[in-house]
Amino acid sequence: MERIQKLIEQGKVIEPLVELYKDEVRVLGEQLRLPHEVVWRHPFPGPGLAVRCLGGEHTAPVEPFAMALPAGVSVALVPVRTVGVQGDERSYSNLLALDGALDAETAGALARRITNEHRSINRVALVVYRRGGRGVDGLAIHPATLTPARVALLREADDLVTRIVRKHGLYDAIWQFPVALIPLGEASGRETIVLGR
Secondary structure, three states: OOHHHHHOOOOOOOOOOOOHHHHHHHHHHHHOOOOHHOOOOOOOOOOHHHHHOOEEEOOEEEEEEEEOOOOOOOEEEEEEEEEEEEEOOEEEEEEEEEOOOHHHHHHHHHHHHHHHHOOOEEEEEEEEEEEOOHHHHOOOOOOOOOHHHHHHHHHHOOOOOOOOHHHOOOOOOOOOOOOEEOOEEEEOOOEEEEEOO
């Protein structure tokens, strides 16, 4: 990265899109008549699969997080940090897991409230399925690195999600829908698939 930064400073690397937001890049792509499937692919522009394959250095359990919540909803701090955006700034903060019977609108409003009120949290995930239906109790982040097998698993999950979204005619209606992999489970070797928004 340092080498590239020096080339940028010397004027040898031109980044004409560096100041544009994703929606502006898409408008430009359409004006340039780039193929629709390129301009509207998810995420665009955005991180590749390897960036969305999170790791862990050691076993660390999820931790309770105290806050006022609707009845029947619990939260847990997942001991992994993620890249996100808070306000107009990129952040590298904690992930919070919501567990409970929440519809998408209520979960979204609660997620916005949490990330606005707690600067140490930049992403909120709603647990929609867990074997045995046991919520987040007993889960932990386990040691995991970037391996071909983990990237292949993430690629398979990403492809499945993309096919489902396309099948239901929702692909172009969703701004971006990244899929991530986190080494979160009851035991080492277990993975959690995270569907982003």
